[in-house]
Amino acid sequence: MKKTTIYDIASALNTNVSTVSRALSGFPGISDATRKAVIETAKRLNYSPNKLASALKSGKTYIIGVIVPSVEAHFFATIIDSLEEGLKNSGYRIILYQSKESLVKELEGVKALLEAQVDGIIASMSLETDDVSHFQEIINQNKPLIIFDRVNRPLAVPTITLNDYRAGFLAAEHLIKNGYRKIAFLTTTQQIKIFEQRLNGYKAALAQYNIPLKHDYIVFGTLSIAAGRESLKRLFDNQIKPDAVIAGDDFTALGVMQYLKDINITPPEIGVIGFANETFSAYITPSLTTIEQFPANMGEACAKMFLQMVQQVQPYDNIKHCVIEPVVIERNSTKRR
Numbered sequence: 062m063k064k065t066t067i068y069d070i071a072s073a074l075n076t077n078v079s080t081v082s083r084a085l086s087g088f089p090g091i092s093d094a095t096r097k098a099v100i101e102t103a104k105r106l107n108y109s110p111n112k113l114a115s116a117l118k119s120g121k122t123y124i125i126g127v128i129v130p131s132v133e134a135h136f137f138a139t140i141i142d143s144l145e146e147g148l149k150n151s152g153y154r155i156i157l158y159q160s161k162e163s164l165v166k167e168l169e170g171v172k173a174l175l176e177a178q179v180d181g182i183i184a185s186m187s188l189e190t191d192d193v194s195h196f197q198e199i200i201n202q203n204k205p206l207i208i209f210d211r212v213n214r215p216l217a218v219p220t221i222t223l224n225d226y227r228a229g230f231l232a233a234e235h236l237i238k239n240g241y242r243k244i245a246f247l248t249t250t251q252q253i254k255i256f257e258q259r260l261n262g263y264k265a266a267l268a269q270y271n272i273p274l275k276h277d278y279i280v281f282g283t284l285s286i287a288a289g290r291e292s293l294k295r296l297f298d299n300q301i302k303p304d305a306v307i308a309g310d311d312f313t314a315l316g317v318m319q320y321l322k323d324i325n326i327t328p329p330e331i332g333v334i335g336f337a338n339e340t341f342s343a344y345i346t347p348s349l350t351t352i353e354q355f356p357a358n359m360g361e362a363c364a365k366m367f368l369q370m371v372q373q374v375q376p377y378d379n380i381k382h383c384v385i386e387p388v389v390i391e392r393n394s395t396k397r398r
Contacts, residue, residue, distance in 0.1 A: 065108040073102050125367065126174030127155045128184035130162050130211075134312070136337040137185065139356035140209070140363070144183065147364025153180070162283075164189035171195045180371065181205030183363050186213060188283065191252045200377070205370040209363055210354075211253045219370065221362045221383040225255040228352045228387040229262025232307045232334050235350070235389045237270045239397050241305035241332050245278045247292045247317070248309045256309065259336070263307060277301055284309045289316020297324070305332035305395070311339040311351055318345070318394070328394040338390055347393035355385050 067081045074081070076095075084091045084099035102108075127144065129137040145155060156179060158170035167187045172195070174182055181204045184196070193213050199206040200218065209221040236244050246263050248256050260279070267274050278301065280292040289308055293316075296303065308314035314335030321331055327347065334350045335342065342349040362383045370376040 065103075065106040067108070069106055070099060070102050070108060073106065074098060121180055122178050123152050123154065124177070124179045125153055125155050126158065126170075126177070126179040126182040126184075128158045128160055128167060128170045128174075128182065130160050130185060130187055132157070132159060134310075134337065135340045136210075136354060136356045140185075140360040143357040143360025144364050145360075147361050148368075151364075151368055153367075160187040162188045164192070168195050171199065175199065175202065175204075179204070181207075181367060181376070183207045183209065183367060185209050186211040186253060188250055188253060203376065205367055205376040207363055207366055207370070209359055211255055213252070214254060217380065218377070219366050219381050219383075221359050221366065222255065222385070223354050223359075224384050224386050225258035226262040226265075228336065228354070229259030229307075230266045231262070231387060231389050232259075232336070232352055233263045233266035234270070235391065236305045236307070236332050236334060236395060237266065237272065239329075239332065239395050241395075242272055243275075243278070243302070243304045244272075245280065245293075245296060245301075245303035245306045247280045247282065247289065247306060247313055249282060249284050259309075278303055284313050286312050286316035286319065289313035289318075290320040291316075293317050293320045303331065306334070308333065308335045311335035311337050311342050311349060314349055314351070314394075315341070315345065318347075318349070329397050332395040332397075334389075334395055342390075343392065350392045350395040351390050353388045353390050355387075358385055 067078055071078045071081045080095065081099050084096045085103065127141060132138050141157065156174060156177060158174065160167040160170060164187055167190060182199050190213065193216055196206060196216055206218045208216060208218055212220045212222055233244060246260060248260055264274055280295060282288045282292050293306060306317050308317050314333050317333050318328060321328060336352045336354065338351045338353045342351050366381060373379065
């Protein structure tokens with residue numbers, strides 16, 4: 062079946078090709094009546110524009126690369142969904158790449174997306190990311206780069222983040238106000254700023270409520286169910302027995318709760334709080350107290366910021382930073398009777 066072209070539309074309307082082209086591309090100087098007739102005829106003839114040709118002509122593909130650590134986490138999945146919703150009327154679409162918390166995979170992702178000629182990249186860094194030269198290459202090519210959630214100081218780019226200092230403070234303060242005093246903090250590598258900020262917030266809350274900081278209550282590891290089990294077991298094996306645990310995310314908190322179950326302890330006997338308000342958090346037993354990070358707001362902000370960048374003469378002329386405020390979602394894992 063022959064594919065409809067703008068020549069077919071022009072012939073059907075008894076007009077010239079340049080008029081059809083201008084009407085379809087929204088070019089000024091075309092009357093509303095002509096534009097309407099062209100669009101209606103294009104639909105009737107099942108016209109589909111040649112996006113490759115348009116991209117070669119304009120230098121734009123209208124595709125954005127998105128890199129996330131994992132789509133398994135409800136947090137990142139919600140951001141992606143919200144981002145797509147925010148872009149749907151702009152003509153932009155996304156290509157998604159998962160780093161799986163690997164720097165090597167993240168490097169491969171940036172390379173593949175740049176080779177695909179994406180118009181820009183929106184990314185959240187892997188836990189292994191300590192070298193950001195691959196992200197700097199995006200900036201060097203003058204393509205928009207936005208970093209969300211997990212950021213790195215050397216990059217002078219727009220960011221969308223949680224107020225992570227406040228998140229760490231609120232998590233510790235919530236436990237303190239519920240009567241807990243020996244609060245462990247299970248976190249991860251500090252090259253990603255958010256984890257450093259959350260730890261600082263935890264320390265600040267202890268200081269404000271005159272609770273001595275005990276460094277052996279802070280465990281550095283990875284973020285996963287297995288890591289939560291292992292980190293808490295390490296504390297107990299060393300005869301360090303906290304009365305509450307702040308876990309680096311809800312998956313780590315789930316591992317903490319599994320280990321507590323293994324040793325016949327049920328929260329809130331030992332309080333447990335996580336981060337991200339993953340879907341399962343409300344449905345496990347006991348339900349998990351967590352820090353809400355508002356991923357839908359984060360995705361919406363990413364879309365808005367990207368569209369602002371591509372409308373500027375230079376994408377980095379007006380670098381902005383969006384900070385989202387967290388809240389505590391209290392559930393049974395910290396509710397003392």
